[in-house]
Amino acid sequence: MLASPYNQTSDNFFTLLGIPGLEGSHLWLAAPLSFMYVVGLIGNTLILTVICIEPTLHEPMYYFLCILAAVDIIMATSVTPKMLSLFWSGDNAITFIACFAQMYVVHTATATETGLLLGMAFDRYVAICKPLHYQTILTPKMMLGIGLAIIVRSIVFITPLSWMVIHLPFCGSHIVPHSYCEHMAVAKLTCADYMPSSLYTLIGSSIIVGSDVSFIAISYSLILQAVFRLSSRDARLKALSTCGSHVAVMVLYYLPGLMSHYVEWFGQGVVPLHTQVLLADFYLVIPPTLNPIIYGLRTKLILQRVLGVLQNGWCIVSRLKLEKLCRST
Template identity: 40%
Template sequence: MYGANSSSLTPRFFILNGIPGLEAAHVWISLPFCFMYIIAVVGNCGLIYLISHEEALHRPMYYFLALLSLTDLSGCTAFVPNMLCIFWFSLKEIDFNACLVQMFFIHMLTAMESGVLMLMALDRYVAICFPLRYSTILTNTVITKVGLATLMRCVLLVIPFMFLIKRLPYCRGNLIHHTYCDHMSVAKLSCGNIKINAIYGLVAVILMAGFDIFCISVSYTMIIRAVVNLSSADARQKAFSTCTSHICAIVITYVPAFFNFFTHRFGGRTIPHHIHIFIANIYLLLPPTLNPIVYGVKTKQIREGVIQLFLREKDI
């Protein structure tokens, strides 16, 4: 019998079972996840260091990119080390409150990534539609304020998840068939009514991702209209080229996220559970892994910054 307070039916801990049905292959499954995590840590730390030390990159676009890298780095660190401990050492037990903390950071940072992508779309809108006023509109003060406002939005919308989970009675055991504490995975262990959890989860997704996608769509509609009206083909190509990295980041983030969302909502009976777990891990780990590579390959200023940094280190 799992440890619980008999009056409240709140477990002292949960057991994260990893990927059910594939326990014998956990070590082999962990290798690509570990490799992706190393790339994510090195790539995002490198981007943050480069942007902070290269004066040529002290511009709004790169400040938002540094914020995206910080969010990605924090997001994958919130669950990958714990997942690797499950796979390598069978350390599956997680304290109830620690589970809530992990849940908070995973959901909050996932929402934050969506919010930062929205801010980056607005940045590209201002840069292309109001190029002469770009530096006066997006001042350091404005960037700080919108960044904090986006963070506060995510925190305030995710905090209710914690209270919704804590109010539930748990009498269906404490075994979570997942690699991390996900809101609905934990809620499904309850013998109480979890309808409000499911409804609020959907409302939170609409308020965060729905709003962000709407703003991104409007921004790029205005960008396309402005670029089409440019008289020079070279000017149009140059304007579009400044958006390619951001568009790639949007695709990398939202396509796996929506695939994960819709398979959980509509493919619960047709898609094996271990595939759901794979998708849930990939959609959290793929953007932190690929975003630094995309921006490093697609952004000329970052490539030049890396070269300058290495040249300076060599001279020293």
């Protein structure tokens, strides 16, 4: 993705402010942000690895979790390292091309994640409401089709937005009042009218998120009806436990995301700028951090496999240390 000719000025860099009004707290924010990023990176990598190498986890639900883990890694990594560089060392410069690339990746990843959450809700609906037809409905071909549809929808939605922003003339201030290249924060720096791209974002994201949340709500309402019709108390508790973890992930994703998006539009002058930026930051960092923890703790099979991988890894490291010690003596 190349920058527009209009952007080829003497200064082909944007300057990220971080958290406007809280610049003195950047170091304090960097420590928990670093911790969350490391936890999310390790947790999602473990889930991704375990699902890929463990044949018993090659089922639709775990495929969705595998893709979700990969998207979480991409989403967090697209912004967090630069944010940490800014908070720890004050390195606030980012090139136009890097900024627009970051914007594209962030928004594509978030659009993909909401589609994955809808896919997971559909998976749970089929598993609980139509258990006898689970294997015939969620075939490998169907899973591939769902995955491709989610990715294509994200690309089709985000590409025109990126094209519109890239071709705006940035002939004035290059200071972005944000900790990463968030669309609205960058678009407002243009010398031209940025409202078309902003309206496209508002309308497009409202349609995508609104439709996804509506279908998710319908799925889980049908799931709850089916669960409470189960005769076995243990079966009801197991179904509610599995669905509860999914709902928790969705709340963690949609709540800060919707607050961040709509506060930016309708909270100007009411909600402080640093609060808006913090909401946008948490929206990209907290779900990737907590998703593997929730699924690892709430999904017994994944937890067992993760513990097995960690135990095997520890045994290998201990054996290598012992062999090295024996050779040295």
